[in-house]
Amino acid sequence: MKKPPLILFNVILFTILTLITIIGVPFWAITYGFSNVEIITTIILFFFTGMSITAGYHRLWSHKAYDANIIVKVVLAIGGAMTLQNSILHWASDHRVHHRHVDVNDKDPYSANRGFWFSHIGWMMREYQSERYSDYSNCKDLQKDSVVMWQHNHYIAIVLIANIAVTAILGYLNGSILGMMLLAGICRIVLVHHVTFFINSLCHIWGKRTYTDCNTARDNGILALFTFGEGYHNFHHIFEYDYRNGIKWWHFDPTKWLIKGLSFIGWTKNLRKCPEDRIQQAKFAMQLQFAKEKLVHKYPNPDEVIAKLESEYELLINRCNEYYTTKKRLLRVQQRQLKRTVDGMDLQAKCAELKAAFVAQKAHFTALTNLSMHPA
Numbered sequence: 210m211k212k213p214p215l216i217l218f219n220v221i222l223f224t225i226l227t228l229i230t231i232i233g234v235p236f237w238a239i240t241y242g243f244s245n246v247e248i249i250t251t252i253i254l255f256f257f258t259g260m261s262i263t264a265g266y267h268r269l270w271s272h273k274a275y276d277a278n279i280i281v282k283v284v285l286a287i288g289g290a291m292t293l294q295n296s297i298l299h300w301a302s303d304h305r306v307h308h309r310h311v312d313v314n315d316k317d318p319y320s321a322n323r324g325f326w327f328s329h330i331g332w333m334m335r336e337y338q339s340e341r342y343s344d345y346s347n348c349k350d351l352q353k354d355s356v357v358m359w360q361h362n363h364y365i366a367i368v369l370i371a372n373i374a375v376t377a378i379l380g381y382l383n384g385s386i387l388g389m390m391l392l393a394g395i396c397r398i399v400l401v402h403h404v405t406f407f408i409n410s411l412c413h414i415w416g417k418r419t420y421t422d423c424n425t426a427r428d429n430g431i432l433a434l435f436t437f438g439e440g441y442h443n444f445h446h447i448f449e450y451d452y453r454n455g456i457k458w459w460h461f462d463p464t465k466w467l468i469k470g471l472s473f474i475g476w477t478k479n480l481r482k483c484p485e486d487r488i489q490q491a492k493f494a495m496q497l498q499f500a501k502e503k504l505v506h507k508y509p510n511p512d513e514v515i516a517k518l519e520s521e522y523e524l525l526i527n528r529c530n531e532y533y534t535t536k537k538r539l540l541r542v543q544q545r546q547l548k549r550t551v552d553g554m555d556l557q558a559k560c561a562e563l564k565a566a567f568v569a570q571k572a573h574f575t576a577l578t579n580l581s582m583h584p585a
């Protein structure tokens with residue numbers, strides 16, 4: 210099959226940036242060295258511009274996972290432009306298609322089923338979907354956002370002014386414009402490129418399918434370290450409007466912490482979360498499915514064990530529903546400030562009781578699924 214034509218601008222741009230980073234930067238480091246100010250500026254700009262993509266382009270604009278005030282929006286729009294990943298409107302349009310048609314080779318713009326290279330960077334090298342490039346009909350909401358349209362209409366100017374001005378001024382103040390531009394400008398852009406590209410490539414290849422196996426997305430705590438928290442990509446693909454990707458407090462998700470942190474000063478609001486019971490039930494369904502697959506391979510006649518597992522699973526879902534329904538009722542009662550009434554006290558005791566029953570069944574079911582995988 211004939212390949213679509215190359216997008217020469219992108220090929221040349223990626224090639225020049227990469228060559229400067231792998232040849233020019235080490236040469237400069239050996240010949241002149243980089244100062245601490247240059248290194249620290251690079252680290253700060255790496256996090257600022259990378260998280261402008263994850264918190265801004267991705268969770269704020271593509272998924273509407275929270276609302277932000279104008280200051281946050283403008284800062285994220287400038288930071289995102291500094292990564293050379295196209296305008297918010299274009300990026301979000303591609304990303305919404307990715308979620309809608311994930312893994313469908315002729316629709317998903319960076320389908321992981323076309324391999325690592327394609328989903329990482331190859332999709333930007335050729336005109337694979339040229340008919341879609343200026344079709345923003347899936348982003349009508351964003352076309353009403355003045356910050357999005359300002360950034361889209363002045364994208365090139367913002368890219369050049371923000372990147373060149375910031376690094377040149379800081380470099381001038383620090384005594385070397387070229388040194389700062391090499392490290393905090395070009396090298397930082399290349400690093401942010403690849404860590405964010407990993408979300409489309411490695412995060413669809415390496416890791417666990419904790420919540421769904423309907424697509425290739427994976428959860429991977431190691432990748433979360435390099436992707437500003439976006440490594441919990443299996444969760445993200447099933448609960449895409451949740452402002453978190455790592456849902457446990459200990460999951461490394463600096464993007465989630467930034468969004469939450471800004472909510473304390475009122476700069477972000479309406480942080481959306483998927484209901485806890487839906488998250489838990491998606492996980493239990495996958496646990497059951499994996500355990501059944503293992504049992505079929507391990508036992509000649511697994512029907513009896515599978516039947517037992519399924520009945521325990523049913524019980525678990527019932528306990529889960531009972532507990533969360535009562536918990537929601539309790540919250541409603543508390544919200545109506547009936548906490549101290551007899552009603553409230555009764556409900557509180559009942560909720561604690563149901564929680565204990567649910568937790569016990571969860572432990573029992575998990576032990577059973579583990580046992581199925583490693584029979585004595």
Ligand SMILES: [Zn+2]
Binds near residue numbers: 307
């Ligand atoms: Zn994805």
Ligand SMILES: [Zn+2]
Binds near residue numbers: 271445449
């Ligand atoms: Zn997404």
